[in-house]
Amino acid sequence: MQTVGRFAPSPSGRMHLGNVLCALLAWLSARHQNGAFLLRIEDLDAMRCPRSYADLIMDDLRWLGLDWDGEVPYQSERAPVYEKYEQILREKGLLYPCFCSRAALHAASAPHLSDGRVLYAGTCRDLTPAEIEEKRKKRAPATRVRVPDEIISFTDGVFGAYSENLAEECGDFIIRRSDGVFAYQLAVTVDDGLSGVTEVVRGSDLIFSTPRQIWLYRLFGFEPPHFVHIPLLCDVDGRRLSKRDEDLDLGLLRERFTPEQVIGALAFAAHLTDRAEPVSVRELVRDFDWSRIPRHELCLPPMFR
Ligand code: GLU
16 A cells, blocks of 8 residues: 655744654655655634745745645635534534633633643533523534543554543544634544545644544544654753744744755754754655654754754
C-alpha cells in the first residue's frame, strides 16, 4: 500500500519553527517511502484564518523545498461533507445538544484530570426533550458526542504504546460549536479518512486527541492511519517555543537565513544529522529514519538566538 502523508496547518499566523519541523518530518517520512504528500488548510475558524496566511504557508513551504501532491483542500469550504458524517453519528444516537457556557465548563468545580485538562461533567447528557426545547430559547447549543467507557490504544511512531479510556480521560467531546463551526476532531478525521492518509505526523501536544480520532475513524468505517507525534521544540535555553516567539516565524527567518540553514538546524535538533550544517530537504530523504528521533524535547542550536 502506498504511504500517504500530510501536513495540515491552521493558518492563524505565519509558520514558526515548530510547524516547519512538523512539515519537514511528515514530508521526509512520506518521500522516504516513495509516498504521496498532501497539504490541507485547517481554516475551520475562517475568521481567525485569513486566506493571506494560507498563501504565506504555501509560499514558505515552497521556499523550504517541501512540495505536495494534488489540490489543497480548505476546511472552511467543506461543511457539507462534515454534515454527512455528523449525520452518521446522529443516526447512531451518539449526539446531544450541550448548552453549557464556557465559564461553566471551566468552573473550579468541574472535574479536572491530573494534567489540568477538564473532563466534561455530563451536565447536558440526559436532558429531556422539554428541557432541550426550553434551553434552546435562550442559547444555541454546541453538539457533543457520547463516548463509551472503552480503552482506545495505539502504537505511536515515536512515543510507543499509548492508551486512553475515553469516558474517564476524555469525556463526551464537542464535534460542532454553537456557532455551527465544526470542531477539529471531526473535521480532521473525516478529511484524513476520505483522502486515504496512511500516516499522520504532528506535534506531541495533539497526542491526547488521537484516541478520540481513532474511535471516530472506526465509527465512520475508515482504517485509522499510523500516528507519529513529534516532541516539542525548545529554544537554546530549554524553553518551549510558542506562537508568541515571533522572532522565530518564517517571515523574519527568511530575512536572516537560507532554506538550507533552517532545514539544517531543524534536522540537527531532531537528531537526524550530527551537525547543524546547511542541508537541503532532498539530501535528507534517503537516510531518514524515525528511530533517530528521541522522545524528549528537541533543542534548537544557538543560531536562532
Ligand atoms: N491544524 C493543526 C495545527 O496546525 C494540526 C492538526 C493535525 O495535524 O492533526 O496545529
